[in-house]
Amino acid sequence: MLSHKARYAIRAVLYMAAEGDESKHFSVDRLAETLELPRAFLAKALQELARKGFISSLKGPNGGFYLTRVQRRRTFKELIVAIDGESLFEGCMLGLPECDTSQPCPIHASVAVMRQSLEYQFGLHTIEALAQTLRHSSMRI
């Protein structure tokens, strides 16, 4: 469903969005320790997100990763797609070269219904919205 890279990155991003702001930065070391994730692998994932503009980073002492206000307005779906690509939201689930209603595979209709739900759930919720529910209710992360 989600790659490990995506899971790790999402957890770190939501954690930073919930706990930090533009002036509070998080080092990979701290994130990896807090969330109990493989340090170097998480670093790669976050660097990739920084390169793609989904998060910001600063080098040097007191540096680290953080999210700007603008970056918090990206949807959760955009975040997933940035790491894992569109396969969750597009393409035939049986691997046929095309996925459309004109020549669908036997599960296309079911997949379409499920994807509408996905689209609705992940396409409307921004990172900030998820961070807010995280802040206001003692959820795990």
Place this chain on the structure above:
Amino acid sequence: MLSHKARYAIRAVLYMAAEGDESKHFSVDRLAETLELPRAFLAKALQELARKGFISSLKGPNGGFYLTRVQRRRTFKELIVAIDGESLFEGCMLGLPECDTSQPCPIHASVAVMRQSLEYQFGLHTIEALAQTLRHSSMRI
């Protein structure tokens, strides 16, 4: 979403369910050629399904794979779980050790909604039902 093994197996199973019966058997060679799938890898997947009782097999001339009437009553969800395990339907999508409503992760609610849809779509449809839509409408497989 689905592993290649699952995709290949599902396509072969639905094809056999739609085109064959208890006395019409399909060799791996023929299935692989018809569906344009890697022969040996498909063989492994089908043998696994046969071991688990989801399909039947006969050795020797005129042997091959096929589905009994009882086997056609298994749901599509059961088929997926047999190959890929429950990860699509259970467990925290962010990788947290537990997935429950008491201490959920930030996307648990969204995931639950999506899974209800999955459950409804894949948990109610039997293999036979999908095969029938395949028979009666010129879908691809």
Place this chain on the structure above:
DNA sequence: CGAAATAAAGACAAAGAAATCCTTTTTATT
């Protein structure tokens, strides 16, 4: 019985994902 057709099983190879390690670059602080 002998030959041919088939699934079953096992060993192996290639590719990709996950994870680690080391070096370089940037920047703040002293």
Place this chain on the structure above:
DNA sequence: AATAAAAAGGATTTCTTTGTCTTTATTTCG
């Protein structure tokens, strides 16, 4: 300027998935 704290980048290892190849077992048919 020197030092230390961080991200960035690259090389390498390990594990899993995907895929191939070869051999064995079973069954049918002449």
